Amino acid sequence: MxxxxxxxxxxxxxxxxxxxxxxxxxxxxxxxxxxxxxxxxxxxxxxxxxxxxxxxxxxxxxxxxxxxxxxxxxxxxxxxxxxxxxxxxxxxxxxxxxxxxxxxxxxxxxxxxxTTIGPPNVTLVSHGVHMTINIRDPVFRISKMREVYNQASYNITYWKEGKEGKAQSLIVQQNPVVLSDLEPLSRYCVKVHISLQHNHRAGDESRVTCEKTADRERTPWLEAVLSFVVMVMVVTVVVVAVLYRKRLSSFLCPSVSLPQHFKENVFVNKCFSF
The missing domain is CATH 2.60.40.10 (Immunoglobulins)
Structure with a gap:
C-alpha cells in the first residue's frame, strides 16, 4: 500500500x-x-x-x-x-x-x-577663430548627475572636418569650454562624453556637432557691441529731443523783440528804397 x-x-x-x-x-x-x-x-x-x-x-x-x-x-x-x-x-x-x-x-x-551615463547635449558657437562648446548634462531619472557624480569630467574630442585622424582631446570639468586659435574659415567637429575618473567609467558619446569658424579679421562680437552702442545713442538723442523740444526750440530760435527805433529805421529805409 x-x-x-x-x-x-x-x-x-x-x-x-x-x-x-x-x-x-x-x-x-x-x-x-x-x-x-x-x-x-x-x-x-x-x-x-x-x-x-x-x-x-x-x-x-x-x-x-x-x-x-x-x-x-x-x-x-x-x-x-x-x-x-x-x-x-x-x-x-x-x-x-x-x-x-x-x-x-x-x-x-x-x-x-x-548605471550607464547617457550622452550630453552639445552646442557650438563660433567667435572668429575661437569656438565655444556649451555642454548640458544628461537628465537622470532619479536625482541629478552632478549630485551623484560631483567630480565627473567632460572628455572632449575635436577635429577639423575631414581630418578625424588628427583629432585632439581634452578632459575638463568647467563648462562652457573655449577652443582657441583655430584655423579661420574652417569647419570643426566636436563630440563629448562624461568620464568618471575614480572608476574609469565612460558614458555614451554625444552626436557629432560641427560649426564653421569665421575670418580671422572679423570680430562679430565687436560689431554687435558697436551696433548696440550706436542704437542706444540714437534712441537717447530722440528721447532728449522729444522731452526737451520746447527748450531746444527757444534756444535755437529765440523770440527777441526789436527796439522801437530800430523798427522805425528799418521802415524808413524800406520807404526810401522805393
Missing part, C-alpha cells in the same frame, strides 16, 4: 513538472541614466504573460509589473523605493491562466556603480 501511494505521488509530481510553464530566460537588471529596468527573454510561448518584482538590501520583493506581455519591467516609477546608492535584484515569472513558472532572478545591480 505504501509503495502504491509513493508511485501515485511520484506520478503526480511528474505531471506537475511536465505541465509547469517554461520560465523566462536571461533575466538581467539594466540601468541607463539612473533608471532601473528588468529585462528577460521569452520562453518561446507567445501566449504567456509575466509578473516582475524587485527587492533591495532594505526591503523584500515588491511588485513592479503584473500580467504584462512586454519583455521588460521599468521599476523607476517606484522612485520612492529607489536610491542612487541602492543595490537591487529583480525576478520574473511566466503566467498563463492559473499556471505559473518558477521565479527567475537577475544578478544584483548598484545604481551609482552600474
Amino acid at each position: 505504501r509503495t502504491f501511494l509513493t508511485v501515485i505521488t511520484l506520478c503526480c509530481a511528474t505531471k506537475v513538472v511536465l505541465c509547469a510553464l517554461d520560465e523566462p530566460r536571461n533575466a538581467r537588471l539594466t540601468s541607463w541614466n539612473m533608471d532601473l529596468v528588468l529585462r528577460w527573454d521569452s520562453p518561446g510561448d507567445p501566449a504567456v504573460h509575466y509578473t516582475a518584482e524587485f527587492n533591495s538590501t532594505v526591503f523584500k520583493f515588491r511588485p513592479g509589473c503584473v500580467n504584462t506581455s512586454a519583455l521588460y519591467c521599468d521599476f523607476t516609477d517606484e522612485a520612492s523605493s529607489l536610491t542612487v546608492y541602492g543595490t537591487y535584484i529583480g525576478r520574473v515569472r511566466a503566467q498563463r491562466g492559473q499556471e505559473s513558472s518558477v521565479w527567475v532572478e537577475s544578478g544584483p545591480l548598484t545604481l551609482d556603480k552600474n
